[in-house]
Amino acid sequence: MNSEHTLSESLEDYLEAILELQTMNTVARSKDIAAKLNIKCGSVTGTLKKLADRKLINYEPYGYITLTPKGDKIAKEVTTRHNVFKHFLFKHVELDEDTAEQAACRMEHAMNHKNFMKFKAFVTKLDA
Numbered sequence: 001m002n003s004e005h006t007l008s009e010s011l012e013d014y015l016e017a018i019l020e021l022q023t024m025n026t027v028a029r030s031k032d033i034a035a036k037l038n039i040k041c042g043s044v045t046g047t048l049k050k051l052a053d054r055k056l057i058n059y060e061p062y063g064y065i066t067l068t069p070k071g072d073k074i075a076k077e078v079t080t081r082h083n084v085f086k087h088f089l090f091k092h093v094e095l096d097e098d099t100a101e102q103a104a105c106r107m108e109h110a111m112n113h114k115n116f117m118k119f120k121a122f123v124t125k126l127d128a
Contacts, residue, residue: 085103
């Protein structure tokens, strides 16, 4: 079982948000994570501590947040799942982009790695 399977949807969402912010800005800040996830700043601190305890992020209160190599790997896997589901729903199911985005956010957490790889191979064949 991969380590990402021990994370809640919420923790995966945080890693995904941090990856996106880190990609755009080199680092993430608590207030940026809160804005991206549409939650209150005070709610972010506890979750960041959990992620730091699991060695998934580098975090100090009032400091910048970056992903550790382990956190980066998981965040990229979640992002890949999200992108594949969104692409499938938008291109092949023909959902509008916002609906595809919202559905992909839910679906990315529901499928284990083995089944996702089969799904990804299926979508790749559809696109060929």
